[in-house]
Amino acid sequence: MSLSRRPSSDVRSTPGRFCKTPASAYSVASSSVSERSRNPVVIASRSVIRAFASCFTPSQTDTSSVMGSKISGNFMTQHGSSHTSGRGSERGRSSSRGSYVHSYNSTQDREPGSIKFTMEEISAATRNFSPSLKIGQGGFGTVYKGRLEDGTPVAVKRAKRTLYEKHLGVEFQSEIRTLAQVEHFNLVRFYGYLEQGDERIVVVEYVPNGTLREHLDCMHGKILDMAARLDIAIDVAHAITYLHTYTDHPIIHRDIKSSNILLTDTFRAKVADFGFARLAADTDSGATHVSTQVKGTAGYLDPEYLRTYQLTEKSDVYSFGVLLVEMVTGRRPIEPKRELKERITTIWAVKKFTKGDATTILDPRLERDAANNLALGKILELALQCLAPHRQNRSSMRRCAEILWGIRKDYRELFSSNFQSLSSHSQRSGSVKQEEEYQ
Numbered sequence: 001m002s003l004s005r006r007p008s009s010d011v012r013s014t015p016g017r018f019c020k021t022p023a024s025a026y027s028v029a030s031s032s033v034s035e036r037s038r039n040p041v042v043i044a045s046r047s048v049i050r051a052f053a054s055c056f057t058p059s060q061t062d063t064s065s066v067m068g069s070k071i072s073g074n075f076m077t078q079h080g081s082s083h084t085s086g087r088g089s090e091r092g093r094s095s096s097r098g099s100y101v102h103s104y105n106s107t108q109d110r111e112p113g114s115i116k117f118t119m120e121e122i123s124a125a126t127r128n129f130s131p132s133l134k135i136g137q138g139g140f141g142t143v144y145k146g147r148l149e150d151g152t153p154v155a156v157k158r159a160k161r162t163l164y165e166k167h168l169g170v171e172f173q174s175e176i177r178t179l180a181q182v183e184h185f186n187l188v189r190f191y192g193y194l195e196q197g198d199e200r201i202v203v204v205e206y207v208p209n210g211t212l213r214e215h216l217d218c219m220h221g222k223i224l225d226m227a228a229r230l231d232i233a234i235d236v237a238h239a240i241t242y243l244h245t246y247t248d249h250p251i252i253h254r255d256i257k258s259s260n261i262l263l264t265d266t267f268r269a270k271v272a273d274f275g276f277a278r279l280a281a282d283t284d285s286g287a288t289h290v291s292t293q294v295k296g297t298a299g300y301l302d303p304e305y306l307r308t309y310q311l312t313e314k315s316d317v318y319s320f321g322v323l324l325v326e327m328v329t330g331r332r333p334i335e336p337k338r339e340l341k342e343r344i345t346t347i348w349a350v351k352k353f354t355k356g357d358a359t360t361i362l363d364p365r366l367e368r369d370a371a372n373n374l375a376l377g378k379i380l381e382l383a384l385q386c387l388a389p390h391r392q393n394r395s396s397m398r399r400c401a402e403i404l405w406g407i408r409k410d411y412r413e414l415f416s417s418n419f420q421s422l423s424s425h426s427q428r429s430g431s432v433k434q435e436e437e438y439q
């Protein structure tokens with residue numbers, strides 16, 4: 001599916017309009033208290049804060065125990081059955097690695113393009129799971145960098161055995177089913193898997209430039225500027241839009257977070273980790289997916305899903321809202337070492353935004369210039385919509401992408417006009433200097 005359409009006409013973009021007043025957010029600051037209390041942004045942000053706080057009360061006092069932790073609790077199904085079925089992965093389909101239908105038991109039998117790998121192939125690719133090739137460790141297990149026989153670099157994800165014994169079986173099948181269906185530039189590509197005895201291994205595209213979280217932490221040396229952050233946010237929005245509008249049946253990712261966004265050498269984003277993904281319920285027929293297990297990562301979880309166990313695409317939209325706040329502030333969704341009122345980043349950011357104090361929450365690594373302030377205000381405004389307590393008030397993922405296109409356009413125009421005036425100013429002062437030197 002291509003998402004190369006132009007932004008829709010209702011995307012607000014008036015280049016330079018926010019030059020003096022960086023974003024509509026700031027109009028909140030200048031208004032009176034009574035005006036403020038009627039302001040839709042203020043009303044929306046108050047309900048965001050209330051909803052988040054009420055669904056997250058334990059973390060206010062003991063956030064350290066949940067920071068970044070995966071949530072995967074068992075809950076009773078309230079009504080209806082879970083929709084876990086979908087198009088099976090056994091179905092033949094073609095990919096750039098070829099067509100695959102059958103499973104093969106040995107390297108010799110395996111046709112190029114089969115999604116089933118043998119242990120011989122995986123051992124060869126990872127030099128027998130050499131510790132020197134280990135690149136990560138996650139909830140699922142250990143991740144190795146490998147190379148297939150044809151030279152393709154791959155990431156090999158080997159499940160923890162203990163996990164598999166307990167409940168990984170379903171999750172593994174879920175990841176395979178989902179991965180085998182999707183193909184989009186902004187999603188980590190699935191090459192194949194192995195399921196043999198108590199081994200569960202997934203082979204996916206290797207994405208070489210670390211995670212978004214690592215880059216926000218400056219672990220790779222270079223600060224991600226606002227332009228790069230906007231491009232990444234748009235890539236992620238495209239990936240999730242693709243999943244949500246997937247032919248036949250929408251797919252809900254369920255674990256959108258900065259450590260699941262991998263970056264290429266050119267800073268294009270690829271969304272990874274489909275371990276929790278679910279096929280969404282058939283919304284046309286009015287059915288909703290009722291989850292038997294609430295899954296996701298603390299800090300990113302939709303409070304309405306936590307309360308009702310009803311899973312829809314809008315839970316991903318909520319997590320995307322948290323991600324947007326993370327991208328402009330540089331802070332993790334939960335910061336246990338900070339003073340209480342700053343521990344939950346979205347609550348802190350939304351409060352500041354509502355008070356017209358948004359510029360103070362900009363990632364201190366970014367310059368406080370007009371273009372960054374403009375993007376900050378508009379991104380926070382979008383984040384606020386994504387974080388709406390009730391899913392019907394959240395934008396669709398497609399709409400988020402469209403709004404981000406508009407923000408990027410405005411940002412670029414303001415950035416280049418500032419750049420031009422700066423360079424003409426330095427040219428002018430350069431020629432004055434030259435004239436002075438000639439005199």
Ligand SMILES: Nc1ncnc2c1ncn2[C@@H]1O[C@H](COP(=O)(O)OP(=O)(O)OP(=O)(O)O)[C@@H](O)[C@H]1O
Nearest residue numbers: 135136137138139140143155204205206207259273
């Ligand atoms: N496709 C990939 N290409 C390159 N590196 C990867 C890839 N997949 C994972 N990694 C690396 O391995 C690490 C662990 O990934 P994994 O998806 O198993 O866990 P996680 O998302 O960090 O944590 P959790 O499973 O708890 O959500 C990542 O942080 C990343 O550094």
